[in-house]
Amino acid sequence: MSIAVRDLVHIYHPGSPLQTKALDGVTFEAERGSWVAVVGHTGSGKSTLAQHLNGLLLPTEGSVSVDDIQVRHGEESLRKVRQKVGLVFQYPEQQLFEETVFKEVSFGPRNWGFQAGRLEKSVEEALELVGIGEDLYEANPFRLSGGQKRRVAIASTLSSDPDYLVMDEPTAGLDSPGRRQLLGLLSDLKKLGKGIIHITHDMELALGLADSILVLDEGKSTLWGPPGVILGELLERDIRGLVIPDLVRFAGRLRDLGFEVPLTWEPKILAEAIGRSHGR
Amino acid sequence: MKFLNNMTLGQYVPVESPVHHLDPRCKIVAVLFCLVGIFMVRGPLGFVMWGLFFLALVGASRIPARLVLSTVKPVWILVAFTAAIHLFFTGGEPVFSWGILEVTREGVVMAARMGLRLMLLIMFAGLLTLTTSPTELADGLESLFSPLRRFGFPAHELAMMMTIALRFIPTLLNETERIMKAQIARGAELERGGPLKRLRAFIPVLVPLFVIVFQRADDLATAMEARNYTGGEGRTRMNPLEWTAGDSAAFVFSLLFSFLAVFLDGRVTLP
Numbered sequence: 075m076s077i078a079v080r081d082l083v084h085i086y087h088p089g090s091p092l093q094t095k096a097l098d099g100v101t102f103e104a105e106r107g108s109w110v111a112v113v114g115h116t117g118s119g120k121s122t123l124a125q126h127l128n129g130l131l132l133p134t135e136g137s138v139s140v141d142d143i144q145v146r147h148g149e150e151s152l153r154k155v156r157q158k159v160g161l162v163f164q165y166p167e168q169q170l171f172e173e174t175v176f177k178e179v180s181f182g183p184r185n186w187g188f189q190a191g192r193l194e195k196s197v198e199e200a201l202e203l204v205g206i207g208e209d210l211y212e213a214n215p216f217r218l219s220g221g222q223k224r225r226v227a228i229a230s231t232l233s234s235d236p237d238y239l240v241m242d243e244p245t246a247g248l249d250s251p252g253r254r255q256l257l258g259l260l261s262d263l264k265k266l267g268k269g270i271i272h273i274t275h276d277m278e279l280a281l282g283l284a285d286s287i288l289v290l291d292e293g294k295s296t297l298w299g300p301p302g303v304i305l306g307e308l309l310e311r312d313i314r315g316l317v318i319p320d321l322v323r324f325a326g327r328l329r330d331l332g333f334e335v336p337l338t339w340e341p342k343i344l345a346e347a348i349g350r351s352h353g354r
Numbered sequence: 355m356k357f358l359n360n361m362t363l364g365q366y367v368p369v370e371s372p373v374h375h376l377d378p379r380c381k382i383v384a385v386l387f388c389l390v391g392i393f394m395v396r397g398p399l400g401f402v403m404w405g406l407f408f409l410a411l412v413g414a415s416r417i418p419a420r421l422v423l424s425t426v427k428p429v430w431i432l433v434a435f436t437a438a439i440h441l442f443f444t445g446g447e448p449v450f451s452w453g454i455l456e457v458t459r460e461g462v463v464m465a466a467r468m469g470l471r472l473m474l475l476i477m478f479a480g481l482l483t484l485t486t487s488p489t490e491l492a493d494g495l496e497s498l499f500s501p502l503r504r505f506g507f508p509a510h511e512l513a514m515m516m517t518i519a520l521r522f523i524p525t526l527l528n529e530t531e532r533i534m535k536a537q538i539a540r541g542a543e544l545e546r547g548g549p550l551k552r553l554r555a556f557i558p559v560l561v562p563l564f565v566i567v568f569q570r571a572d573d574l575a576t577a578m579e580a581r582n583y584t585g586g587e588g589r590t591r592m593n594p595l596e597w598t599a600g601d602s603a604a605f606v607f608s609l610l611f612s613f614l615a616v617f618l619d620g621r622v623t624l625p
């Protein structure tokens with residue numbers, strides 16, 4: 075069970091002066107229960123890719139399939155795909171429109187035709203996952219704080235019980251406790267067996283949290299693999315707009331000087347390795 | 355999904371061309387002459403002259419013909435409807451009948467005349483916005499209206515409002531598309547059912563859009579105040595308008611051409 079993307083090409087406004095090739099041969103696979111990070115500079119095609127994963131955009135060339143359902147024209151299959159793949163846009167709080175938090179979060183499941191009992195249950199579960207308590211169920215979403223709005227918006231996607239969750243820069247504009255809480259939520263969802271596709275331009279986050287990393291550069295999938303492999307490649311060559319964590323650079327420099335330390339982004343591991351090489 | 359990808363009317367295409375370089379005031383007034391001229395021709399010669407003039411302008415403006423044609427796209431129904439009304443409802447000598455519908459010779463002539471006229475009007479106006487940036491357009495209008503200021507006419511304010519509105523159209527379209535996608539991702543069905551159902555289905559798009567527009571307007575007002583914007587008096591410009599000999603030539607030429615087209619057209623009457 076996975077989302078499989080093969081040689082995906084996307085061209086905006088083909089045949090007009092505004093023609094833009096936003097994706098140029100992207101291939102990767104995201105399984106349920108795993109965390110894939112998509113990393114790349116601004117304009118590298120991350121948001122375009124996100125919209126392909128649930129059929130908001132359709133391939134110019136290549137293919138996208140979700141649990142073996144092809145994403146292509148046709149109302150039935152598109153709705154099935156959209157329900158399986160929850161997509162949380164950048165700044166999702168801007169899509170809020172209902173009078174109460176509870177109604178807002180019910181919007182998705184209602185559209186998918188959830189029956190009465192299941193509807194309430196999934197709304198409550200979603201709100202619990204994001205840490206919105208019962209006291210806020212009847213609150214006006216527009217009156218909430220920025221962080222709370224973001225969480226309500228994310229809950230409004232979770233409540234449709236998707237198997238995969240695509241998040242486009244979900245931590246943008248959050249303070250650091252908010253960020254930590256959100257990343258914790260993604261870990262929890264992964265443990266619940268959902269496939270996480272986390273779009274970010276923060277390489278350090280991706281290295282620390284993802285099972286696999288896809289690096290986009292000008293619409294091409296230049297790198298794809300587990301964090302360790304990606305890290306080695308990153309030190310070999312420069313990729314536009316990607317910042318290699320300082321600690322990794324430091325570890326790499328130590329290795330150049332002949333120290334036997336692993337290439338790592340985690341202070342604890344590096345410290346222990348240095349300690350060992352000094353016999354501590 | 356197509357969404358709002360087909361909007362061309364009122365879109366500026368920034369390429370280098372002699373038409374782009376003309377002073378916006380020259381273009382605005384020249385287009386007005388042309389529009390009046392187009393309204394006043396009735397016969398084949400007049401339309402052929404305007405058509406050729408238009409083709410020459412498109413060539414000089416280096417804008418792909420397809421884009422120019424697509425300015426008519428949003429309103430082609432209006433053109434077709436106008437032509438159809440004249441085709442079927444003009445009295446005269448019948449040439450063809452189909453049930454209660456009767457097409458007269460005069461009807462065919464009127465339909466062709468009105469259809470062509472409307473298309474030419476739209477395409478000339480379209481060419482103006484395709485070759486003139488919104489800022490230039492607003493500056494041009496402000497300058498043209500400024501003599502009226504002494505009668506209390508708010509030329510600067512109107513031009514500034516127009517600039518802002520034009521500046522916001524692309525943003526607004528982008529935001530609309532983004533919100534629509536976000537709601538479709540949550541299972542909204544925006545394109546099904548009758549008009550009433552569709553209208554209701556659009557509430558999840560309209561409410562966030564209003565919120566965003568008001569926020570943007572507020573941000574903009576703050577930004578303008580922070581930079582000491584206080585209105586029109588004594589403001590200098592980034593790119594002051596400059597009327598050149600080329601503008602005079604283009605201006606005189608389009609004026610003469612309009613007269614000539616109307617004059618010659620009047621001499622060649624329909625059989």
Ligand SMILES: Nc1ncnc2c1ncn2[C@@H]1O[C@H](COP(=O)(O)OP(=O)(O)O)[C@@H](O)[C@H]1O
Binds near residue numbers: 086095119120123
């Ligand atoms: N709706 C659109 N119409 C035309 N071009 C677009 C549109 N959306 C994105 N693009 C272009 O596609 C490229 C990739 O954009 P995007 O997917 O938003 O990248 P990212 O999310 O990585 O910043 C950019 O060059 C962008 O200008």
Ligand SMILES: [Mg+2]
Binds near residue numbers: 120121164242
């Ligand atoms: Mg993006």
